[in-house]
Amino acid sequence: MLRLRSSLTTGLIAAAAGAIGMALMPLIEGLDVDYFEIGTLYAIGVGAGVVFLIWCATFPWSGFVIEDGRLRERGGRVYGELEPGDTWAVADGRIWIRRQSGETEQIRWVSRRWVNRRDWERLEAALAKQDR
Incomplete structure (x- = not known):
């Protein structure tokens, strides 16, 4: 079992x-908000x-x-599953x-x-590298 953080x-x-989501606030019609108000800058910081x-x-x-x-x-969502005879490989920074x-x-x-960088290095060492 390999865990990848x-x-x-x-x-x-x-x-x-x-x-970015909060920075779009002044673009919403009906809101009386301006980019040059200190409250808008606080809202952007709070959103982040x-x-x-x-x-x-x-x-x-x-x-x-x-x-x-x-x-x-x-959490349980499956991204890929091997069938009999299949193998994992690493290439181009992807699995x-x-x-x-x-x-x-x-x-x-x-x-x-x-x-995580260290986990990726362990993964590359454990899996076959594939030429693309």
Whole structure:
């Protein structure tokens, strides 16, 4: 069983998403809000902070697990499953399934940037590297 923890950079991405969401507030028609008001800047900061705190609360449970021929989130969602004769492979910063027929299938949403660096290095050492 391989456990892949989430990268800490995902928190920065979440905070940026919160800031962008709040920065769109002045564009909503009917709200009397301006970018040059201090309250708007506070709201943008609060939006980023709230999303970041939610990310901090869920971070310990985030990540992926490879076990019993399945790649799944720790929450249970399965991203890829091996059939008899298939193998896992790593190429281009992503995880692939190498089918027995010779075809390859990319696992979406699981890439090097979403996984802790040390865990990704362990994964590369454990799985076969594939030429793309």
